[in-house]
Amino acid sequence: MPPLPGSDSVGEEARARLDDVIHSPVRLSVVAALAATDEAEFAAVRDAVQISDSALSKAVTALEQAEYVHVRKGYVGKRPRTWLKLTPAGRDALREHLAALRAIAGA
Amino acid sequence: MTSTNPTPDEARQLLAMSAGAAGSLRAAGQNRHAQWLTGLATSTFMFYVGLSTIPDDGPALVLCGAYMASCLVLSVSLLRGVTVTKEGMGRRWIGAIRGWGIAYTVTLIVGLTWLRESVLFWLLASVVVTAPLAVGAWREGRA
Numbered sequence: 001m002p003p004l005p006g007s008d009s010v011g012e013e014a015r016a017r018l019d020d021v022i023h024s025p026v027r028l029s030v031v032a033a034l035a036a037t038d039e040a041e042f043a044a045v046r047d048a049v050q051i052s053d054s055a056l057s058k059a060v061t062a063l064e065q066a067e068y069v070h071v072r073k074g075y076v077g078k079r080p081r082t083w084l085k086l087t088p089a090g091r092d093a094l095r096e097h098l099a100a101l102r103a104i105a106g107a
Numbered sequence: 108m109t110s111t112n113p114t115p116d117e118a119r120q121l122l123a124m125s126a127g128a129a130g131s132l133r134a135a136g137q138n139r140h141a142q143w144l145t146g147l148a149t150s151t152f153m154f155y156v157g158l159s160t161i162p163d164d165g166p167a168l169v170l171c172g173a174y175m176a177s178c179l180v181l182s183v184s185l186l187r188g189v190t191v192t193k194e195g196m197g198r199r200w201i202g203a204i205r206g207w208g209i210a211y212t213v214t215l216i217v218g219l220t221w222l223r224e225s226v227l228f229w230l231l232a233s234v235v236v237t238a239p240l241a242v243g244a245w246r247e248g249r250a
Contacts, residue, residue: 018113034132036193037191040190041191044136044190047131048135098125105118106115
Protein backbone atom coordinates (compact mmCIF):
# COMPACT_ATOMS: atom_id res chain seq x y z
CA MET A 1 0.00 0.00 0.00
CA PRO A 2 1.62 3.29 -1.03
CA PRO A 3 2.30 5.83 1.75
CA LEU A 4 -0.14 8.68 2.21
CA PRO A 5 0.91 11.94 0.52
CA GLY A 6 3.28 13.81 2.77
CA SER A 7 3.89 11.03 5.28
CA ASP A 8 7.06 9.86 3.57
CA SER A 9 8.60 13.30 3.81
CA VAL A 10 7.71 13.38 7.50
CA GLY A 11 9.35 10.01 7.99
CA GLU A 12 12.44 10.93 6.03
CA GLU A 13 12.88 14.15 7.94
CA ALA A 14 12.41 12.35 11.23
CA ARG A 15 14.84 9.60 10.30
CA ALA A 16 17.43 12.24 9.51
CA ARG A 17 17.06 13.53 13.09
CA LEU A 18 17.73 10.14 14.68
CA ASP A 19 20.88 10.16 16.77
CA ASP A 20 23.45 7.62 15.60
CA VAL A 21 24.92 7.19 19.07
CA ILE A 22 21.77 6.41 20.97
CA HIS A 23 19.79 4.71 18.25
CA SER A 24 20.98 1.32 19.46
CA PRO A 25 18.18 -0.12 21.66
CA VAL A 26 20.59 -0.75 24.54
CA ARG A 27 22.03 2.74 24.48
CA LEU A 28 18.60 4.26 24.03
CA SER A 29 17.34 2.36 27.09
CA VAL A 30 20.35 3.45 29.13
CA VAL A 31 20.00 7.08 28.18
CA ALA A 32 16.23 7.06 28.67
CA ALA A 33 16.64 5.46 32.10
CA LEU A 34 19.26 7.99 33.15
CA ALA A 35 17.05 10.84 31.95
CA ALA A 36 14.65 9.95 34.77
CA THR A 37 17.39 10.49 37.33
CA ASP A 38 19.99 13.01 38.41
CA GLU A 39 22.43 10.16 38.97
CA ALA A 40 22.21 6.39 39.23
CA GLU A 41 24.49 3.64 40.33
CA PHE A 42 25.80 1.24 37.67
CA ALA A 43 24.10 -1.84 39.08
CA ALA A 44 20.75 -0.07 39.32
CA VAL A 45 20.95 0.93 35.65
CA ARG A 46 21.97 -2.60 34.68
CA ASP A 47 18.98 -4.07 36.50
CA ALA A 48 16.56 -1.49 35.13
CA VAL A 49 17.66 -2.00 31.53
CA GLN A 50 18.06 -5.77 32.07
CA ILE A 51 21.43 -6.26 30.45
CA SER A 52 24.73 -7.71 31.57
CA ASP A 53 27.57 -5.78 33.20
CA SER A 54 29.70 -6.07 30.07
CA ALA A 55 26.91 -4.90 27.78
CA LEU A 56 26.28 -1.89 29.99
CA SER A 57 29.99 -1.13 30.18
CA LYS A 58 30.25 -1.11 26.40
CA ALA A 59 27.22 1.12 26.09
CA VAL A 60 28.49 3.51 28.75
CA THR A 61 31.90 3.71 27.10
CA ALA A 62 30.32 4.71 23.80
CA LEU A 63 28.01 7.22 25.49
CA GLU A 64 30.85 8.68 27.52
CA GLN A 65 32.95 9.12 24.38
CA ALA A 66 30.03 10.98 22.83
CA GLU A 67 29.90 13.08 26.03
CA TYR A 68 26.31 12.03 26.66
CA VAL A 69 27.05 10.32 29.95
CA HIS A 70 29.35 11.31 32.81
CA VAL A 71 30.90 8.53 34.87
CA ARG A 72 31.88 9.05 38.50
CA LYS A 73 33.75 6.56 40.64
CA GLY A 74 33.13 6.52 44.36
CA TYR A 75 32.80 4.37 47.43
CA VAL A 76 29.99 3.29 49.70
CA GLY A 77 31.86 2.26 52.78
CA LYS A 78 34.76 0.28 51.43
CA ARG A 79 32.95 -0.90 48.32
CA PRO A 80 33.79 0.85 45.05
CA ARG A 81 30.82 2.14 43.13
CA THR A 82 30.31 3.66 39.70
CA TRP A 83 27.77 6.40 39.20
CA LEU A 84 26.25 7.42 35.87
CA LYS A 85 24.80 10.79 35.04
CA LEU A 86 23.29 12.08 31.83
CA THR A 87 24.95 15.26 30.59
CA PRO A 88 22.96 18.22 29.21
CA ALA A 89 24.14 17.20 25.73
CA GLY A 90 22.84 13.71 26.38
CA ARG A 91 19.46 15.05 27.48
CA ASP A 92 19.22 17.20 24.38
CA ALA A 93 20.18 14.29 22.16
CA LEU A 94 17.59 12.05 23.82
CA ARG A 95 14.88 14.68 23.48
CA GLU A 96 15.59 15.08 19.77
CA HIS A 97 15.80 11.34 19.23
CA LEU A 98 12.51 10.64 21.00
CA ALA A 99 10.82 13.43 19.07
CA ALA A 100 12.04 11.84 15.85
CA LEU A 101 10.78 8.43 16.94
CA ARG A 102 7.38 9.91 17.81
CA ALA A 103 7.23 11.52 14.38
CA ILE A 104 8.05 8.18 12.75
CA ALA A 105 5.58 6.32 14.97
CA GLY A 106 2.86 8.73 14.03
CA ALA A 107 3.70 8.69 10.33
CA MET B 108 15.90 -4.17 15.94
CA THR B 109 18.91 -2.00 15.18
CA SER B 110 17.74 -0.61 11.88
CA THR B 111 18.63 2.99 11.28
CA ASN B 112 15.36 3.30 9.38
CA PRO B 113 12.79 2.10 11.89
CA THR B 114 9.28 1.48 10.76
CA PRO B 115 6.43 3.13 12.68
CA ASP B 116 5.92 -0.09 14.64
CA GLU B 117 9.61 -0.31 15.49
CA ALA B 118 9.59 3.31 16.54
CA ARG B 119 6.64 2.63 18.85
CA GLN B 120 8.45 -0.33 20.35
CA LEU B 121 11.57 1.74 20.94
CA LEU B 122 9.49 4.46 22.60
CA ALA B 123 7.78 1.93 24.85
CA MET B 124 11.10 0.31 25.72
CA SER B 125 12.69 3.62 26.65
CA ALA B 126 9.70 4.59 28.79
CA GLY B 127 9.85 1.22 30.53
CA ALA B 128 13.54 1.59 31.29
CA ALA B 129 12.98 5.06 32.72
CA GLY B 130 10.14 3.84 34.92
CA SER B 131 12.15 0.88 36.17
CA LEU B 132 15.13 2.97 37.17
CA ARG B 133 12.96 5.61 38.81
CA ALA B 134 11.26 2.88 40.86
CA ALA B 135 14.60 1.34 41.80
CA GLY B 136 15.31 4.37 43.99
CA GLN B 137 12.63 3.17 46.44
CA ASN B 138 11.78 6.77 47.25
CA ARG B 139 14.42 6.87 49.97
CA HIS B 140 14.69 10.63 49.83
CA ALA B 141 10.94 10.97 50.28
CA GLN B 142 11.11 8.53 53.18
CA TRP B 143 13.89 10.56 54.78
CA LEU B 144 11.88 13.77 54.50
CA THR B 145 8.86 12.01 55.96
CA GLY B 146 10.93 10.67 58.84
CA LEU B 147 12.43 14.06 59.55
CA ALA B 148 8.98 15.64 59.44
CA THR B 149 7.69 13.13 61.98
CA SER B 150 10.69 13.55 64.27
CA THR B 151 10.45 17.32 64.08
CA PHE B 152 6.73 17.27 64.85
CA MET B 153 7.26 15.05 67.88
CA PHE B 154 10.17 17.20 69.04
CA TYR B 155 8.06 20.32 69.04
CA VAL B 156 5.09 18.63 70.65
CA GLY B 157 7.49 17.36 73.28
CA LEU B 158 8.78 20.89 73.90
CA SER B 159 5.21 22.02 74.49
CA THR B 160 4.92 19.61 77.41
CA ILE B 161 8.41 20.01 78.93
CA PRO B 162 8.94 23.39 80.62
CA ASP B 163 12.28 22.48 82.20
CA ASP B 164 15.58 22.83 80.37
CA GLY B 165 17.13 19.54 81.48
CA PRO B 166 14.47 17.23 80.06
CA ALA B 167 14.22 19.50 77.01
CA LEU B 168 17.90 18.93 76.32
CA VAL B 169 17.35 15.18 76.57
CA LEU B 170 14.51 15.52 74.08
CA CYS B 171 16.79 17.52 71.82
CA GLY B 172 19.40 14.77 72.01
CA ALA B 173 16.80 12.18 71.09
CA TYR B 174 15.72 14.31 68.16
CA MET B 175 19.27 14.59 66.88
CA ALA B 176 19.79 10.86 67.33
CA SER B 177 16.67 10.10 65.31
CA CYS B 178 17.92 12.38 62.51
CA LEU B 179 21.22 10.52 62.52
CA VAL B 180 19.54 7.12 62.37
CA LEU B 181 17.33 8.29 59.53
CA SER B 182 20.29 9.56 57.58
CA VAL B 183 22.40 6.45 58.04
CA SER B 184 19.62 4.00 57.32
CA LEU B 185 18.02 5.75 54.36
CA LEU B 186 20.61 7.92 52.68
CA ARG B 187 23.69 5.76 52.88
CA GLY B 188 23.91 3.56 49.84
CA VAL B 189 21.23 5.31 47.78
CA THR B 190 21.54 3.93 44.28
CA VAL B 191 19.26 6.27 42.37
CA THR B 192 18.62 9.98 42.67
CA LYS B 193 15.48 11.04 40.84
CA GLU B 194 15.71 13.89 38.41
CA GLY B 195 15.25 17.20 40.17
CA MET B 196 15.79 15.71 43.63
CA GLY B 197 18.39 18.31 44.50
CA ARG B 198 16.04 21.15 43.74
CA ARG B 199 13.16 19.62 45.72
CA TRP B 200 15.47 18.63 48.58
CA ILE B 201 17.04 22.06 48.90
CA GLY B 202 13.61 23.67 48.87
CA ALA B 203 12.33 21.43 51.66
CA ILE B 204 15.43 21.72 53.84
CA ARG B 205 15.65 25.49 53.36
CA GLY B 206 11.99 25.93 54.35
CA TRP B 207 12.45 23.68 57.35
CA GLY B 208 15.70 25.40 58.35
CA ILE B 209 14.20 28.88 58.27
CA ALA B 210 11.06 27.84 60.18
CA TYR B 211 13.11 25.80 62.65
CA THR B 212 15.49 28.66 63.40
CA VAL B 213 12.83 31.32 63.74
CA THR B 214 10.48 29.23 65.89
CA LEU B 215 13.24 28.06 68.18
CA ILE B 216 14.57 31.57 68.73
CA VAL B 217 11.12 33.03 69.30
CA GLY B 218 9.94 30.12 71.41
CA LEU B 219 12.98 29.75 73.61
CA THR B 220 13.36 33.48 74.10
CA TRP B 221 9.81 34.66 74.73
CA LEU B 222 7.30 31.83 74.62
CA ARG B 223 9.01 28.95 76.36
CA GLU B 224 5.96 27.93 78.36
CA SER B 225 3.33 28.59 75.69
CA VAL B 226 1.83 25.25 74.74
CA LEU B 227 -0.15 26.84 71.92
CA PHE B 228 2.98 28.35 70.39
CA TRP B 229 4.88 25.05 70.30
CA LEU B 230 1.91 23.18 68.88
CA LEU B 231 1.44 25.75 66.12
CA ALA B 232 5.18 25.81 65.52
CA SER B 233 5.20 22.03 65.15
CA VAL B 234 2.89 22.36 62.16
CA VAL B 235 4.76 25.30 60.66
CA VAL B 236 8.15 23.61 60.89
CA THR B 237 6.89 20.24 59.67
CA ALA B 238 5.01 21.63 56.66
CA PRO B 239 8.00 22.24 54.34
CA LEU B 240 9.25 18.71 54.99
CA ALA B 241 5.85 17.14 54.46
CA VAL B 242 5.35 19.04 51.21
CA GLY B 243 8.86 18.12 50.12
CA ALA B 244 8.24 14.46 50.86
CA TRP B 245 5.00 14.53 48.90
CA ARG B 246 6.66 16.20 45.91
CA GLU B 247 9.59 13.79 46.01
CA GLY B 248 7.28 10.82 46.21
CA ARG B 249 5.34 11.99 43.18
CA ALA B 250 8.43 12.71 41.09
